[in-house]
Structure formats: structure tokens, C-alpha cells
Amino acid sequence: MKQKKIPLRKCTGCNEMKPKKELIRIVKLPDAVDENGEITAKGNIELDFTGKKPGRGAYICNCEE
Ligand SMILES: [Zn+2]
Numbered sequence: 001m002k003q004k005k006i007p008l009r010k011c012t013g014c015n016e017m018k019p020k021k022e023l024i025r026i027v028k029l030p031d032a033v034d035e036n037g038e039i040t041a042k043g044n045i046e047l048d049f050t051g052k053k054p055g056r057g058a059y060i061c062n063c064e065e
Pocket of ligand 1: 011012013014015016060061
């Protein structure tokens with residue numbers, strides 16, 4: 001018997017593996033840096049409901065902020 005594979009992603013909130021559809025994708029936008037390479041503004045973290053935003057993606061489960 002072959003088992004159907006469900007894609008799992010790790011929730012960055014609770015560190016548990018969960019099915020992708022139960023998770024919300026969050027995207028960390030890059031930090032702004034000046035010419036010396038010092039961070040002048042932290043990149044925002046945005047929720048990505050479309051799954052198409054560029055940037056560092058991570059997944060978090062629905063129950064957490
Ligand atoms: Zn979680």
C-alpha cells in the first residue's frame with residue numbers, strides 16, 4: 001500500500017511539522033542597510049496568503065500571531 005504524501009512544513013512558532021495547508025506563509029522582507037552595511041531598518045514580516053511574495057518564506061500555524 002502506498003501512502004499519499006502530504007507536504008509538511010515546519011511551523012516557526014511551535015517547531016512542529018504540519019501539513020502545508022494548515023499553515024500560513026509569512027515572508028521576511030530584507031533589512032535595509034546603509035553603505036557601511038549597517039542595518040538601518042529591519043525588514044518587515046508580512047503574511048502571504050497568496051504564496052507568491054518574494055523574500056524569505058517561513059510557515060506558521062493559524063493559531064499563533
Ligand atoms: Zn505552530
